[in-house]
Amino acid sequence: MTTLFLMVGLPGAGKTTRARQLAAEHGALRLTPDDWMIPLFGAAEADGKRDVLEGRMLWLALEAVRLGTNVVMDYGCWSRDERFAIRWLTEAEGACFRMAYLPVDEETQRSRIAHRWATAPEETLPMSEADILHGRAHFEEPDAVELAGRGAAGPPPGYAGWREWAAARWPSFA
Ligand SMILES: Nc1ncnc2c1ncn2[C@@H]1O[C@H](COP(=O)(O)OP(=O)(O)O)[C@@H](O)[C@H]1O
Ligand SMILES: [Mg+2]
Structure with missing residues (x-):
């Protein structure tokens, strides 16, 4: 069955490393926004351009799934609603959704970010202490119910569905 893998975790958790492995194992198309944002704009975030890029990538991911191609979405996906939306959209295509959550403690996170900066500076941008703390404060950790693939409610009030x-x-x- 065609599968869409969604990487979930903080910066430095090892998502892109694992995404490359999954792509090789499953012959999957890997969509890593940083691989596009940095060459195109020289920034990981640029005046809302990341949201625009991610939206078209999600559109592309669903198109690939429709064609029977496995996909790895390497988005991070801090928000539960983002994850539920992508899951709903994937399943609406009749494909299988698999979340790959990579938890990381703060010390390991810092050392991996430093390692990446030392070994592959072209793939990344400097990350400040504030960025790390912001991420740790805002990341919505998947709970056991979500990890088990259950618990997707409808979208937040005001939306007709997850597509909207x-x-x-x-x-x-x-
Ligand atoms: N399981 C792991 N054990 C040790 N180092 C790792 C592991 N996964 C990734 N790394 C290293 O940590 C750094 C960050 O990994 P990366 O995959 O870029 O994280 P992310 O995409 O989540 O920001 C890289 O230098 C990578 O080589
Ligand atoms: Mg990454």
């Missing part, structure tokens, strides 16, 4: 929610979150998706 996704089009609001990533304006280029629709």
Whole structure:
């Protein structure tokens, strides 16, 4: 069955490393926004351009799944709603959704970010102490129910469905 893998975790958790392994194991198309943001804009975030890029990538991911190609979405996905939306959209295509959550403690996170900066500076941008703390404060850790593939409720109030929610979150998706 065609599968969409979604990487989840903080910067330095090892998502892209694992995403490369999954892509090789499953012949999957790997979509890593940083691989596009940095060459195109020289920044990981640039005036909302990341949301625009991610929306088109989500559109592309679902197109690939429709064609029977496995996909690895290397987005990080800090928000539970983002994960539920992508899961719903994947399953609506009749494909299998698999979340790959990589937890990381703060000390390991710092040492991996430093390691990456020392070994592959072209793949990354400097990350400040504030960036690390911001991430740790805002990341919505998947709970046991979500990890077991259950617990997806409907979208937040005001949205007809997850497709509408996704089009609001990533304006280029629709
Ligand atoms: N399981 C691991 N054990 C040790 N180092 C790792 C592991 N996974 C990744 N790394 C290293 O940690 C750094 C960050 O990994 P990366 O995959 O870029 O994280 P992310 O994509 O989550 O930000 C890289 O230098 C990578 O080589
Ligand atoms: Mg990465």
